[in-house]
Amino acid sequence: MAAVDANLATVDSHPHPSPPSLAPAEAEAGKRPECFSSTLQECLFVLTATMSIGMSSFLYGICTVITAPIGRDLHMTSAQITWINAASSSGAFLLFFAKVADTFGRRPLLILSMAAFSISALIAGFATNAMYLDVFTGLLGFWSAASVPPAVGILGAAYEHPSKRKNRAFACFSAGNPVGFVLGSIFSGVAERLFGWRASFWLLAIIYAVFFAAALWTVPKAQGTTETFSLGTLRRFDLLGILLSIAGIALFCSSLTIAGDAPKGWRTSYVLVLLLLGVALIFSFVGWEGFCKYPLMPLRIWRDRNFSLINIIVLCGFMSFTASAFWLSLYMQNVLGFSSLTVAIHLLPQAIGGIAVNVVAGLILHRVSNKLLMGIGAIAYVGAALLLATMKADSSYWAFIFPSLLLSVVGADLHFNVANMYVMSSLPPGQQSLAGGIFNTVTKLCSAVGLGISASIYNAESLGKAALQTTLRPYHMVFWFAVAVSGMSLVFVPFLTIGTQGHSTRTTSVASLEGNGDVEGVEERKVGVVVGGKEQ
Secondary structure (H helix, E strand, C coil): CCCCCCCCCCCCCCCCCCCCCCCHHHHHHCCCCCCCCCHHHHHHHHHHHHHHHCHHHHHHHHHHHCHHHHHHHHCCCHHHHHHHHHHHCCCCCHHHHHHHHHHHCHHHHHHHHHHHHHHHHHHHCCCCCHHHHHHHHHHHHHHHHHHHHHHHHHHHHHCCCCCHHHHHHHHHHHCHHHHHHHHHHHHHHHHHHHHCCHHHHHHHHHHHHHHHHHHHHHCCCCCCCCCCCCHHHHHCCCHHHHHHHHHHHHHHHHHHHHHHHCCCHHHCHHHHHHHHHHHHHHHHHHHHHHHCCCCCCCHHHHHCHHHHHHHHHHHHHHHHHHHHHHHHHHHHHHCCCCCHHHHHHHHHHHHHHHHHHHHHHHHHCCCCCHHHHHHHHHHHHHHHHHHHHHCCCCCCCCCCHHHHHHHHHHHHHHHHHHHHHHHHCCCCHHHHHHHHHHHHHHHHHHHHHHHHHHHHHHHHHCCCCCCCCCCCHHHHHHHHHHHHHHHHHHHHHHHCCECCCCCCCCCEEEECCCCCCCCCCEEEECCCCEECCEEC
């Protein structure tokens, strides 16, 4: 049987067809998924899944707000502080955990990762030096990576059929990253003001201990077929691909993080070696996936132009969001002299705006062209970065930082909603964890790249001074970098052909990507994507 692209469909010859009668499966699409015994369980699971994908962002928000107190207490340089944030957003293991979740079961991995994350946060609060904290934030990043693929997989499989209910569930889910960052910032600011920066990590441990307990009940037990560990399973696990992806991403991200603290910056020999070796291993991974009989990441999904473009747009936009958020927090602490709690209060509009944007997105995702939404998000990113890049030390918060916070979360939430819906529709239910792993690997990589490049710019403008700067110019240059990368996301938007998503009005053939990469079966799914003005 010939290969069939995952999101291709028959194009209707009529631009505005009348709605056909719903098939039985479509009629059920708007009802509560059978894997949930009650609406309460469904709602709590969506919340749990949202908190699981928000793990790294929650941690990132905490670290961002308390960077100055941590740096002073543990005598850390700006590069060492950047390493904390980069380690917390590591994406090296996402594809590996995606494969584990799809093969051996999503529920056990999600529950285990939440428990381990809570324990690691508890231990991190007792850190006595920079190395101690770097190691345990790395472990927190590891366990947050373990939680994302199973959460995405369970959510995608549960809401297999497009419907308004699915739109709303994914709108909540998409809020995990941007809202998690802001809530982490706020909780961290309050905890640090009352009890010190260590209390921020202990509060994080308590929050995820609660969600671990909730996951025991809310996560559905029946999640498709799983395999037992055997030699045959191991042969289909693409061990070389796993090794190449983990090593390549880890070395690449490490080189970006340590460059700012290296004696000669990017010209330092070990930085260049790590960077080049990481890039070489990543390219080797991509090349190997084209030949592997059981690929970890099937390359055919990248043949879909919209899939590739959406990931590029999200990469550029989120790179701007991450860099701006990190350095804006430091700017408010070191230039404006705000306390951690004051910083958290000033970031509060971002959390409120993020909730509002996701509510709106859940209502309009199936009504408004998603190409238009991606364009609005990209423009919002550019506007947010421009406001920060052009403000002065005595500029009004309400005229610059406040609108920048609102615009940045508009960009993040619109992009994440559109991207999550499209990516989940690009792979069959048995590979929903893989879909989530690919998309979140992109976001984690862009976070590390954005932080690495911005840290190098910051250090270059600091004239070699290791201490955190109280002058405006280093921050200005970082914000101009955010303008540049957000502008790149806007460049790619016109090439998208995606329309609305979330309808259950058309039957789509989706090729199974399991096995040796050939099409072994075709699964009927309801994707409901409108492309080029026509429903497909």
